[in-house]
Amino acid sequence: QIDSARLWDTIHETAKFGATPKGGVRRLTLSTEDKQVRDWFRKACEEAGLDVHVDALGSMFGLRKGRDMSKAPIGVGSHLDTQPTGGKYDGILGTLAGLELVRTLNGAGIETELPICICNWTNEEGSRFAPAMMASAAYVGDFTTDDILSRRDAEGVTVAQALDGIGYRGDAPVGRQKFSGFVELHIEQGPILEAEGKTIGVVDSGQGVLWYDGRITGFESHAGSTPMPLRRDALATLSEIVLAMESIAKKHGPKAVGTIGEAVIAKPSRNVIPGEIAFTVDCRSADAAIMDALDRDLRAAVAEIAARRKVEVQLDLVWRKAPTHFDPKLVDAVENAATQLGYSHRRITSGAGHDACNLNTVMPAAMVFVPCKDGVSHNELEDATQADCAAGANVLLHTVLALAGV
Amino acid sequence: QIDSARLWDTIHETAKFGATPKGGVRRLTLSTEDKQVRDWFRKACEEAGLDVHVDALGSMFGLRKGRDMSKAPIGVGSHLDTQPTGGKYDGILGTLAGLELVRTLNGAGIETELPICICNWTNEEGSRFAPAMMASAAYVGDFTTDDILSRRDAEGVTVAQALDGIGYRGDAPVGRQKFSGFVELHIEQGPILEAEGKTIGVVDSGQGVLWYDGRITGFESHAGSTPMPLRRDALATLSEIVLAMESIAKKHGPKAVGTIGEAVIAKPSRNVIPGEIAFTVDCRSADAAIMDALDRDLRAAVAEIAARRKVEVQLDLVWRKAPTHFDPKLVDAVENAATQLGYSHRRITSGAGHDACNLNTVMPAAMVFVPCKDGVSHNELEDATQADCAAGANVLLHTVLALAGV
Numbered sequence: 001q002i003d004s005a006r007l008w009d010t011i012h013e014t015a016k017f018g019a020t021p022k023g024g025v026r027r028l029t030l031s032t033e034d035k036q037v038r039d040w041f042r043k044a045c046e047e048a049g050l051d052v053h054v055d056a057l058g059s060m061f062g063l064r065k066g067r068d069m070s071k072a073p074i075g076v077g078s079h080l081d082t083q084p085t086g087g088k089y090d091g092i093l094g095t096l097a098g099l100e101l102v103r104t105l106n107g108a109g110i111e112t113e114l115p116i117c118i119c120n121w122t123n124e125e126g127s128r129f130a131p132a133m134m135a136s137a138a139y140v141g142d143f144t145t146d147d148i149l150s151r152r153d154a155e156g157v158t159v160a161q162a163l164d165g166i167g168y169r170g171d172a173p174v175g176r177q178k179f180s181g182f183v184e185l186h187i188e189q190g191p192i193l194e195a196e197g198k199t200i201g202v203v204d205s206g207q208g209v210l211w212y213d214g215r216i217t218g219f220e221s222h223a224g225s226t227p228m229p230l231r232r233d234a235l236a237t238l239s240e241i242v243l244a245m246e247s248i249a250k251k252h253g254p255k256a257v258g259t260i261g262e263a264v265i266a267k268p269s270r271n272v273i274p275g276e277i278a279f280t281v282d283c284r285s286a287d288a289a290i291m292d293a294l295d296r297d298l299r300a301a302v303a304e305i306a307a308r309r310k311v312e313v314q315l316d317l318v319w320r321k322a323p324t325h326f327d328p329k330l331v332d333a334v335e336n337a338a339t340q341l342g343y344s345h346r347r348i349t350s351g352a353g354h355d356a357c358n359l360n361t362v363m364p365a366a367m368v369f370v371p372c373k374d375g376v377s378h379n380e381l382e383d384a385t386q387a388d389c390a391a392g393a394n395v396l397l398h399t400v401l402a403l404a405g406v
Numbered sequence: 407q408i409d410s411a412r413l414w415d416t417i418h419e420t421a422k423f424g425a426t427p428k429g430g431v432r433r434l435t436l437s438t439e440d441k442q443v444r445d446w447f448r449k450a451c452e453e454a455g456l457d458v459h460v461d462a463l464g465s466m467f468g469l470r471k472g473r474d475m476s477k478a479p480i481g482v483g484s485h486l487d488t489q490p491t492g493g494k495y496d497g498i499l500g501t502l503a504g505l506e507l508v509r510t511l512n513g514a515g516i517e518t519e520l521p522i523c524i525c526n527w528t529n530e531e532g533s534r535f536a537p538a539m540m541a542s543a544a545y546v547g548d549f550t551t552d553d554i555l556s557r558r559d560a561e562g563v564t565v566a567q568a569l570d571g572i573g574y575r576g577d578a579p580v581g582r583q584k585f586s587g588f589v590e591l592h593i594e595q596g597p598i599l600e601a602e603g604k605t606i607g608v609v610d611s612g613q614g615v616l617w618y619d620g621r622i623t624g625f626e627s628h629a630g631s632t633p634m635p636l637r638r639d640a641l642a643t644l645s646e647i648v649l650a651m652e653s654i655a656k657k658h659g660p661k662a663v664g665t666i667g668e669a670v671i672a673k674p675s676r677n678v679i680p681g682e683i684a685f686t687v688d689c690r691s692a693d694a695a696i697m698d699a700l701d702r703d704l705r706a707a708v709a710e711i712a713a714r715r716k717v718e719v720q721l722d723l724v725w726r727k728a729p730t731h732f733d734p735k736l737v738d739a740v741e742n743a744a745t746q747l748g749y750s751h752r753r754i755t756s757g758a759g760h761d762a763c764n765l766n767t768v769m770p771a772a773m774v775f776v777p778c779k780d781g782v783s784h785n786e787l788e789d790a791t792q793a794d795c796a797a798g799a800n801v802l803l804h805t806v807l808a809l810a811g812v
């Protein structure tokens with residue numbers, strides 16, 4: 001059994017790095033706040049006897065020796081970055097539960113057969129740089145390291161510059177650290193476990209993701225003197241696209257979601273009809289056929305709206321992640337641990353993307369979910385109970401012990 | 407007859423202050439570029455023998471003596487500020503035609519009975535500070551000088567600070583400079599004159615304006631894991647409001663317009679459902695009853711959308727300007743001048759707001775319109791012909807001569 005109070009205190013200790021007035025965390029990847037939590041994490045790992053190294057994309061790995069050092073370790077962990085107005089648990093719980101697991105093993109003097117490696121993956125959130133789960137995507141070969149290093153944030157800063165800026169561009173080539181398997185603990189970020197009164201989600205699948213960059217080019221004109229029928233209004237166009245995305249997603253019931261999260265009017269003015277807008281689209285499904293339908297329906301809707309309104313709409317797919325089906329053996333291992341520990345549980349699909357979804361394409365991977373309050377995440381009000389966090393960490397511990405061998 | 411080439415050259419000489427790559431002008435009120443054009447204008451007025459003074463809100467007045475100095479002058483002019491991506495004619499034509507008129511009278515050695523005063527009114531555009539036509543509104547007593555001095559731009563800079571920053575906070579109390587009447591020349595900023603092949607618009611009325619500040623408070627949440635039915639999406643809410651405004655305005659045919667020109671998502675992120683958006687609304691009609699209907703219908707639509715989507719929408723009316731009915735005698739004077747000069751003309755309603763609309767509430771005022779290309783304004787591509795600008799300046803000259811007496 002892990003130490004529930006120690007885990008809880010550690011989570012709240014890190015929440016000070018980028019703390020927001022409303023009780024959330026703003027710790028954008030590779031920012032000053034991210035450096036602070038990374039420095040803290042490196043020190044905590046070293047104090048727990050781990051051997052820490054950093055790869056070329058800033059992902060951090062803390063290795064606990066096993067009896068058989070010829071075998072690759074079992075990986076645990078998640079990420080320490082957050083959304084612009086994120087919470088105290090998204091990512092952090094999984095990373096610090098890894099630390100707690102090591103502290104527990106150290107305290108009990110338990111040696112495992114396989115080594116154990118705690119990971120902090122760079123830019124899981126995808127808010128500052130696209131795509132999300134950028135470092136684990138490069139790890140599995142979806143992108144080259146150089147491609148990722150050249151990605152830019154909204155201010156034009158590259159990943160390479162941001163890494164150098166905080167001193168976290170490591171020596172290890174991306175992908176060099178191998179794993180025998182990977183288990184990630186995370187808050188659900190959705191409402192299902194809470195609604196059903198279950199403590200543990202045994203994650204067997206994850207939604208695929210489509211990310212688009214869009215640009216609408218209408219025509220700026222005077223808001224007072226331009227007759228309604230002559231307008232080529234970029235914001236009215238965007239409005240139709242937003243509502244089209246919403247109804248396309250709703251058509252597939254609970255099996256799809258679609259969101260426009262960013263929209264910026266170029267040179268806005270009260271009395272000027274918006275002429276140009278940049279926007280992004282995020283849509284998802286766990287069903288590959290529905291993903292194809294989302295893409296098709298969205299493109300058709302956009303084309304129809306653009307033609308009718310006589311505006312230009314460019315829509316570029318910038319990221320496509322296929323749905324995830326986690327490794328059946330590891331999923332069973334998670335389920336067994338939950339059952340043995342006596343926690344109520346159910347199988348569940350992850351709505352969010354996670355580094356484990358990427359890693360699952362090259363190694364056996366699985367995930368453990370615990371409930372979060374009202375299913376709310378990517379919000380400063382994100383909340384979870386100490387008991388649920390501890391339950392998740394215990395399931396993680398017992399799964400890892402089963403996989404690593406005592 | 408004014409000197410068409412001299413007027414044209416002068417317009418293009420000032421277009422360098424804030425020139426944009428696409429051939430437009432960015433000269434936000436009280437900016438560095440505005441100071442440049444003001445300095446230029448002051449010098450040009452002084453060289454034309456005018457006595458220049460500046461009032462407490464930065465409006466500039468250049469006085470040409472008349473035989474009877476006991477009478478208040480006939481005012482002409484407009485404004486020298488522009489939209490963020492504005493054109494070379496909006497406002498500038500009317501101000502520089504005033505200068506051209508004085509140069510013509512000087513050249514011909516013509517003395518008028520009443521004095522003539524060329525005006526450059528501060529912040530006509532309303533893009534940096536609200537409301538539009540701010541200085542002339544204070545002139546007629548719609549706002550106190552102190553109220554206007556304390557208005558802030560998006561960066562929090564007050565009008566007072568901006569005036570001091572460029573050295574244009576004058577000594578003269580707002581309203582001290584009296585006028586016997588005011589005539590403003592302007593490009594139409596709409597498509598009617600061009601479509602009908604008319605050279606001169608005899609402006610007999612102007613649309614009323616409603617300006618609102620809006621704020622939507624939904625709930626930020628994860629774009630991947632938040633089911634569609636549980637969302638409280640601020641951008642989807644805004645989208646419905648934009649389309650509602652559009653259809654409310656369209657319902658009144660050509661007699662109303664409605665625009666959302668600004669919309670800013672607080673802390674946007676690709677994979678976060680927007681939780682908070684600030685926006686502005688501009689809607690107009692020349693018919694007071696329709697203005698009431700626009701306000702009523704917009705508020706009803708917003709209330710319905712907010713309730714259905716379980717979000718909060720605040721909608722504050724920040725400016726209401728009643729429709730304008732220009733002084734019949736001055737309108738006739740404009741029409742007579744156009745007829746005598748042999749220009750094709752028609753009566754017309756102004757879609758845009760103008761300083762003359764404010765001034766008309768305390769003195770006889772009227773306006774002269776000339777066509778602009780494709781009716782486009784508040785756009786860098788705004789264009790007008792040399793012949794039309796000269797025709798407008800000639801109508802202005804002859805109207806002023808009729809009012810000021812030779």
Ligand SMILES: NC(=O)NCCC(=O)O
Nearest residue numbers: 124125132352353630677
């Ligand atoms: N878990 C999580 O919030 N990941 C961020 C990437 C995404 O799913 O949008």
Ligand SMILES: NC(=O)NCCC(=O)O
Nearest residue numbers: 224271530531538758759
């Ligand atoms: N003429 C003009 O463009 N005025 C700006 C104020 C407005 O009508 O919105």
